[in-house]
Amino acid sequence: MANPRILVFAGSIRAGSLNQKLAMAVVKELALLDAAVMHVSLADYPMPIYDGDLEAQSGPPENAQKLQRLMGEHHGIFIASPEYNAGxxxxxxxxxxxxxxxxxxxxxxxxxxxxxGGASPGGLGAxxxxxxxxxxxTLGLGATVLPEQIAVSRASDAFGDNGALKDETQAKQLRSLLARLLDEASRYAR
Ligand SMILES: Cc1cc2nc3c(=O)[nH]c(=O)nc-3n(C[C@H](O)[C@H](O)[C@H](O)COP(=O)(O)O)c2cc1C
Structure with missing residues (x-):
């Protein structure tokens, strides 16, 4: 069976982003599981705010097409998403x-x-x-999303100096989620 390729990115490009920390913890764990993992920052794929007129004039921006192709080259995708006003x-x-x-x-x-997965300084972990x-x-795009997820609450204090989750229960939950991601992704790598 081929080694599944996993892409990881976060929905925040802020310096010191908690969700970038979560993305990095995911990258490290996946590497330990021998996955072929790639981490990108959306800072490297800037796009204008969607506007139908812009699309009609020139189609999707080059960076959207680049990211589309990159996603298409991977069998699994992990997104670490902050929560803004519950969205x-x-x-x-x-x-x-x-x-x-x-x-x-x-x-x-x-x-x-x-x-x-998500990380937030608040109690709900995004x-x-x-x-x-x-x-x-799922509803909008017909994607398959694992039912398991990870929500890291009080995330300002959740990551150790080595970048891993400090709480062993949460660390175990993340390992289990990523093992399932690899397992499911391997079906697409055949
Ligand atoms: C516009 C805005 C709305 C926010 N709303 C929420 C919220 O609904 N729930 C929450 O837990 N945190 C909320 N936050 C705080 C974010 O969780 C916090 O800024 C977090 O660090 C953002 O993720 P990042 O560290 O990856 O950039 C909000 C922050 C902003 C800027």
Whole structure:
């Protein structure tokens, strides 16, 4: 069986982002599981706010097409999403929307598996934002999203100096989520 390729990115490009920390913890854990893992920052894929007139004039931006192709090269995708007012960040939603407008195959939301997680300084760990992300990916785009997810609450103090989750229960939950992601992604790597 081929080694599944996993792409990881976060819905925040803020310096010191808690969700980038979560993304990095995911990358490290996946590497320990021998996955072929790639981490990108949405800072490297800037796009204008979606506007139908802009799309009609010039189609999806080059960065949306680049990200679409990159997603299409992976069998599993982990998205770490902050929660803004109980929803996903405009950065992440705008990215998902533009990429969904790339009509040339491959469809990056199909034939691969998604896992989602979030981190927040608050008590809910971006849980409500994850619900919106799950809705957009599954209902809106027909993606397969693992039912398991991770919501890291009080995240300002959740990561140790080595970048791993300090709480052993949460660390175990993350390992289990990523093992399932790899297992499901391997079905698409055959
Ligand atoms: C516009 C805005 C709305 C926010 N709404 C929520 C919220 O609903 N729930 C929550 O837990 N945190 C909320 N926060 C705080 C974020 O969780 C916090 O800024 C977090 O650090 C953002 O993720 P990041 O560290 O990955 O950038 C909000 C922050 C902003 C800027």
């Amino acid at each position: 996903v960040t405009p950065l992440l939603k705008n990215t998902i929307d533009w990429v969904s407008r790339c009509k040339v195959p491959p469809n990056p939301y199909k034939d691969r598996v998604f896992a989602i 849980y409500r934002g994850l619900m919106m992300l799950r809705q957009s990916l």
